[in-house]
Amino acid sequence: CIDALAKNLDRETALVDEKALRADLEKLGLFKDKRTMPFIMMMKGKIKANGPSALERALTFDEMDVLQKAAGYLRRTLNYERVEIESLAAGMDKAQQQLAQELKDGTHDPSGYNLAIIETSQPGSPAFVVYNPPS
Template structure:
């Protein structure tokens, strides 16, 4: 609950651990009733461990009419929205993935400069923008590979004939096929046949569209001034309008795994 509170505060105020408010941005702030509910639940759960502190918060801060000793343990009041939880985890993780990727690039560049003669550095844009490429469907070769894998799976066991079938379908020419197949097999063996189904529990495009400001704020360390959302399928359909690097990045995107380019 403390972690959830921290993430909520960061998103709505720009303050908290690991973040700082982006200058000039308007934040909607935290909802007072939700904050008070959080305090109430935390106090109840702490009461067996810190009874005097909990009694003080209960009576003096929350102004409850009776002692916390008479209060009931909190109960779940509704059914969790798994799609919403998955969408929230996706958005929180996106900024972290991009920052980590950029850190790796920076370290590689630093290592190269240390091992080679100094060369003039390329000028960085003063107000870089992030192009985020999101795919609405999986590559056809992945769907074909999964169909073949399904045909070899029965009673919780793979028949072991997937390589021959993949080769017969002409899929083995793609070097990415076998690592992908190995990953799906591991997921099925760990989680059952539901791992064959890769449908997301949330609308990825809609989730990104409503959280672009949050993504931009998460990338403030990279000085990102704007985040542009582009569907990978649109890049493929109108390739003439995009740079070669945009096309390459869009081709790498898959559902739940967007790619990006800083321009």
């Protein structure tokens, strides 16, 4: 989606060629996906607020490094027993392993990894989950 949006964005006016974008999304098979248009609208809002740089996927800092350095502060401030910070790839792997195990066993662990939440993560806007384990 981001590549199609970038391709059809006039960087000087920050306007998107809607017809060409739709054609590109249809070619990619993404136009009928119910998540595509809300995502495109969100990204167009970011372009309006931040300009074409909103489409850049790289951050100017190491997100994992910042979060790991802040883990102690987060744990103390939020009064958590433990704070775990994982990369998107590690979270996806664990979620898929958990799902496979749940399908095999016929069980469900509500405090486990949630693939739907993990998939919403994007650079600069990480996904997070807080669990309150039973005492």
